[in-house]
Amino acid sequence: MLAAIEFDTLSYANELQKVGFTGQQAEVQAKTLKRIIDSNLAAKQDILMLQKEIAETKSALQKDIENNANAAKQDILMLQKEIAETKSALQKDIENNANAAKQDILMLQKEIAETKSALQKDIENNANAAKQDILMLQKEIAEIKGALQKEIAETKGALQKDIENNANAAKQDILMLQKEIAETKSALQKDIENNANAAKQDILMLQKEIAEIKGALQKEIAETKGGVIKWVAGMLLAQSAVIATLVKLL
Structure with a gap:
């Protein structure tokens, strides 16, 4: 078992806002991620998977932002x-x-x-x-x-x-x-x-x-x-x- 991870929701929300999330979206995303970490005590593999999903989500969001910018x-x-x-x-x-x-x-x-x-x-x-x-x-x-x-x-x-x-x-x-x-x-x-x-x-x-x-x-x-x-x-x-x-x- 890994020790409990202290997750900084505020910093994470700020990072999401920098890449195009609204304040409300970033807050919901941060709280959801914190609940996942706190409830499951995710293992390294789970964290890696989560980071991958976050990277994919970030990439998709960047594409959406670029598309919206073009529009x-x-x-x-x-x-x-x-x-x-x-x-x-x-x-x-x-x-x-x-x-x-x-x-x-x-x-x-x-x-x-x-x-x-x-x-x-x-x-x-x-x-x-x-x-x-x-x-x-x-x-x-x-x-x-x-x-x-x-x-x-x-x-x-x-x-x-x-x-x-x-x-x-x-x-x-x-x-x-x-x-x-x-x-x-x-x-x-x-x-x-x-x-x-x-x-x-x-x-x-x-x-x-x-x-x-x-x-x-x-x-x-x-x-x-x-x-x-x-x-x-x-x-x-x-x-x-x-x-x-x-x-x-x-």
């Missing part, structure tokens, strides 16, 4: 290939989205140019219409002035005849007529000034509306450009994050 390498190569393909697809998507954004910007610039041209035409038409109204008003004022001058001339001739017929009555009539003429002239001047002021107000209102329309269009253009840039920036950031995550998996 892991294949998986890594496949993953690298998938990452490369995904990266290429993402780059194509980025290019396509950038091209689409450029097309949208070009379309928007075209629409802005067309709108600007239409507004300029409207402004010119409104300005021409305002000019026509002013010319018509000036024409009416000139006609009224001519009619008044004619009427004054006719009245003056009639008054002169009345003066010849009745001097005192003529003087009174002349004074009254001069007063009426002055009031009529004053009223006409006020009407002319009111019409001129109204025309100026209309022109100022038209200029204000044109300025507001122009400001609103500029604001809308700025907001549209900002939205497109933010969208493109968001897409680029999202795609960059995806690429960074895939690169980390390498």
